[in-house]
Structure formats: C-alpha cells, structure tokens
Amino acid sequence: MILAGLPILLTISSCTQEVGGQVSPADRTSITGSDATGDEDYRLAPPVDNPRNIAELGPCELLSPTTAGAAGFLPDGILEEEPDGSQRCAWQPEDHPDGRVALWTDVDRRGLHEMYVLQENYPDFREFEVAGYPAVQASLGGATEMYCYIHVGVAEDQFVTFSSSLGMKQDDDPCAQAVRVAEVAVPAFPAA
Structure with a gap:
C-alpha cells in the first residue's frame, strides 16, 4: 500500500521546484495552466468581450502621437531593446522628462x-477594468510611490503591459498615470 502511493508522491514533489525561495514561473504555469480535469481551455482571467489584435504592431505603434499627446506625453516613443531581445517603447510626460510610461505586448x-x-508573486495584485477590458495591477515587489505596472487583456491570447514611473518632481500616482494612458490607448488598438 505504501509503495503504491510512492509514484504519485514523487510526481507531485517533482512539479514544485523552488527557485530563490519561490515556485519557478515555468513550473507554476504547468501546474495551474489547466483545471483539475486537465482542460487546457480553463482560464483564470475574465473573458475579453471586444477583442483587439495587437500581434502585428510594434511597441512604438501601440500609442499614436495623437493618443500620446491626449494622455499628456510627448508624441514620439523611444524604442528600447532588452538583453533578451524583447522590445518595449517608452514615452515621456510633456512636463516631466524624467518620468515615463513604457508599453510592451505578450501575444x-x-x-x-x-x-x-x-x-x-505580486503583493499588489488587483483586478479592475480599463475601457471595458479586464486588467490587473501587478508589480514585483509591489507598486510604490514611484512606479507601477498594469496589464490589460485585449484578446484571449494577448495582453499589453503599461509600466509607469514618475519623475522626481511629478505629483501623480504612477498607477493612475498607467491607467490614464491605457484608457486612451486600448480603444485605439485595431479590432480583431
């Protein structure tokens, strides 16, 4: 009887590998990516009722010059490339050049x-909506008075991250700044 349960125990223990004191993201995805029945269509996020398609947009195409200006930012974004090859685009507030909002996609x-x-993994995880789209606030280490990350689902397989940081003399809430940009950006994305 004890030996019969051993393979199950070994399987369960091999699924929860810790990295730096936390379950590694790759393992978490495989553990919770489906429901208890193994249904791969199981979703934790709310559905997206009016999907957008951002798969073909580059990071600096996510916010048009007109939309950036309407949100209080300089019209042209600055393309940034990460060491892993991923890209994002950052815009500076018109009146605070040391602040910024950056956008990137997961498609x-x-x-x-x-x-x-x-x-x-996110101490500030909070659900809400942006322009009728499901969104979460989630910043590793939690949002602070200086920075915040929000993520907006624009299709069942796509979301956009809005990273916001404030300038030294900028009197604003970084999460409010990110939401303000998202509220004008998301409705302007191409329909699916």
Missing part, C-alpha cells in the same frame, strides 16, 4: 491568464 501565450497564474 504568444494565453493572454491575461498568464498574470493570474503568477498572481501570488
């Missing part, structure tokens, strides 16, 4: 569901 996985899978 290759399961949309906002990816953030829900990892929600226990």
Whole structure:
C-alpha cells in the first residue's frame, strides 16, 4: 500500500521546484495552466468581450502621437531593446522628462491568464477594468510611490503591459498615470 502511493508522491514533489525561495514561473504555469480535469481551455482571467489584435504592431505603434499627446506625453516613443531581445517603447510626460510610461505586448501565450497564474508573486495584485477590458495591477515587489505596472487583456491570447514611473518632481500616482494612458490607448488598438 505504501509503495503504491510512492509514484504519485514523487510526481507531485517533482512539479514544485523552488527557485530563490519561490515556485519557478515555468513550473507554476504547468501546474495551474489547466483545471483539475486537465482542460487546457480553463482560464483564470475574465473573458475579453471586444477583442483587439495587437500581434502585428510594434511597441512604438501601440500609442499614436495623437493618443500620446491626449494622455499628456510627448508624441514620439523611444524604442528600447532588452538583453533578451524583447522590445518595449517608452514615452515621456510633456512636463516631466524624467518620468515615463513604457508599453510592451505578450501575444504568444494565453493572454491575461498568464498574470493570474503568477498572481501570488505580486503583493499588489488587483483586478479592475480599463475601457471595458479586464486588467490587473501587478508589480514585483509591489507598486510604490514611484512606479507601477498594469496589464490589460485585449484578446484571449494577448495582453499589453503599461509600466509607469514618475519623475522626481511629478505629483501623480504612477498607477493612475498607467491607467490614464491605457484608457486612451486600448480603444485605439485595431479590432480583431
């Protein structure tokens, strides 16, 4: 009887590998990416009722010059490339050149569901809506008085991250700044 349960125990223990004191994201995705029945269509994120398609947009195309100006930012974004090859685009507030909002996409996985899978890693995880689209606030280490990350689901398999940081003399809430930009950007994305 004890030996019969041993393979199950070994399987369970091999699924929860810790990295730096936390379950690694890759393992979390495989553990919670489906429901208890193994249904791969199981989703933690709310559905997207009016999907957009941002898969073909580059990071600096996510916010038009007109939309950036309407949100209080300089019209042209600055393309930034990460060491891993991923790209994002950053815009500076018109009146605070040391502040910024940066946008990047995730269009290759399961949309906002990816953030829900990892929600226990974010001390500031909070659900809300932006322009009728499901969104979460989730910043590693938690949002502070200077920076915040929000993630907006624009299709079942796509989301956009709005990273916001304030300038030294900027009197604003970084999460409010990110939401303000998202509210004008998301409705302007191409329809799916």
